[in-house]
Amino acid sequence: MKAKLCWLAAGLLLVVALLVPPGSATAASTRYEAEAAPAVCTGTIDANHTGYTGTGFCNGDNAVGAAVQFTVDAVVAGTATLDIRYANGTTTARPADVFVNGVRAQSVPLDGTGAWTTWLTSTVTVPVTTGANLVRLSPTSANGLPNVDRLDVTAPGPSPSPSPCAPPSASPTSAPPRVTVWLAGDSTVAEPSSGTTCPVGWGNQFAQYFNGNVAVRNSAVGGRSIQTWLYDPNVTGTKNSAGECVVSPQTYSARWQAMLDPTNGMKAGDYLFIQFGINDSTSACPRHVGSARYQQLLGVMASAAKARGARPVFLTPAAAITCSGGTAVGNRGFIAETNAAASANGVPVIDLHRLSYTLYNSLGFCPFNGDYGAGPVGAFFCNDHTHFETAGARQIAGVVARALRDQQIPLASYLR
Template identity: 25%
Template sequence: MRHLFHLCACLLLSLTAQAQTQTFDLSRQSKADKPFSFSVAVPDGNYRVTVELGSKSHEGNTMVRAESRRLFVEDTPTKRGKFKTFSFVVNKRSPYITDKERVKLKPREKDYLDWDDSLNLEFTGPHPAVRRVTITPDTTAVTLFLCGNSTVVDQPYDPYASWGQMITRWMDDGYAVANHAESGLTASSFYFQNRLDKILSMMRPGDYVFCEFGHNDQKEKTPGSGAWYNFSYMLKTYIDKVRAKGGNIVFVTPTQRRAFDNSHQHILETHGDYPDAMRAVAKREHVPVIELHDMTRTFFETLGYEGSKRALVHYPANTWPNQPKALADNTHFNPYGAYEVAKMVVMGMKSLNLPMINGLRDWKDFDPAHPDDPQFFRWTPSVRVDVVKPDGN
């Protein structure tokens, strides 16, 4: 896929912790009719963002993403002189917990937009047209904190994507999604890198913490590792700490790998006892469970051996810049696959009757046995592209 666009503008403006609503005129940045970014330096927290899409001078078709490619508004056409307004809540964070404690970031994370000092917006689509942006500190939205690995994380670069950066598409402005997942992590490494501590420092009573682990945990070989001892112990630790702060915890069983049996009809179970261990801890501790493990199995088997490649990072050589070799990754999703898996997570929320389902935006129920046709999925690639495989498998 050839990129015909470049980063046109990136504004850096300051907004103090006590700031009131501020509005920024972006009509000049939109005149070039090319994707551009907009950044505002803000403290950690949730921010209500209102975008007015459209232009007085030309037709537009705009997609809105925030931070590391969290999807909020899909392609939205606007006629010349006509405007459409959308409002959503973006969570912004930094690595700092206290003046003496911080998240232990991996070296590559230091360049991620999720961890910088700014709230970042990206306006893409076939013909981006933005009139103005309004940003207001928000203290009322319920926050959904995400813990997990590369199948959950806000993947910073195309062609990779994960469900955590797509689920924002359907959350109304009463909810914020704070995705703290990172590629290659286990329940233990996530915890000992102070990532749960960062969540707890920002969490308020009534917020939610969603945990999806298992992919990388099964590769731990240290003394005491295993599904029924260290993994189960760490899950119990998450439960106790989240509940002690007045939060609600939800488990998400791991996504399947695209590993078919010899008949090419059925997915092999490659996660050992880890999904069952998660279920057992959840049952004992009365934790709700979203069965993503089962839904992604159905999804892959429905698409079939060849069709399932279209949900993952499978691309011929030279599809992307600096990609001399073919990509054949059977773990990590592309934007279409991540979008479909995010729908499964929403359906899991519905099966548990969690409160955030009462305000879903533009939602239509989804069945992984009847997935969306990938040829009709629309995604304008980001200005940030890197074909280096994320950590973890």
């Protein structure tokens, strides 16, 4: 009797298999709110028009390229359905291109909805790859996007289970692939100099947060802007007509060439973390980097990583300790530029600037007497307000590790 039931079950599965097109998979719907990390809104997060879900919506800037970006996960590659919930209180459509992992996949008109409190859904289908996918809605007119509430994604899921009569597979579970995390940055990321205990960059402490399948390669160097890191020693002390430091010859530094090496450099599945912005604000060459040039070079590095199958991640610069009354506050530049480059290149960004001074507030660093060599501040920072002791570097590295999990960056699956 049991054998007959197995044959009947197998027959039913065969009928299902014949009715389902080859390559089909079960689907699961996931909601991504526009106001919640790791979504990125080029504009403001507002809550002044009722009817939204979550805690608010993305009110994008009225400009071409003022995008909203979501990080969408897919178990397997295939076709995903995107339900874009939006409100357009004007009578004019606000069309947008839909980019997936930097490639234009679709366009969507996003017509007027009659009122800013009237929310409609526009549906498109796009291709996705296994793992994290960056889905960006980029307006094609100077009117920008409508208000975007959320993205509901029906992504391809795992294929139907085999016959219940089939014996369990004897094949062992495959081990997770080994991943290298490459770090590019300045002294707040770099290894300590030989024989010194301070400063210690957070990159020196990063590996301890991962399991044994992750190797961290720290190529950060103190005193570098993004341009000097990329082009050492070829950035001159002369500015061109655009106000940028002349690079001559246009030859990459040995450290960047090592990352680009086809045999020993970045490979598919690796990550490239990039954090600059502290030394770039210097007015004089060779460190000086202007806003547009900074964004351009971030794009160069991101594109090179993607071309090798690696995943770039941008970080805003770690904050120094600056107190306003009893509160630690931000004090770094190139925050907007880092976010703009992330949006333009479809790259996740970790706002380490905000996360670091938020950490200082949680540790009660403000107010203090200005002595960076004593007390809790002295145990965290060197004898300045910028560089870290080992204990401080460890906590900053922990902030970055937590951001991976909070922002659902796939590398988080390797965290201890």
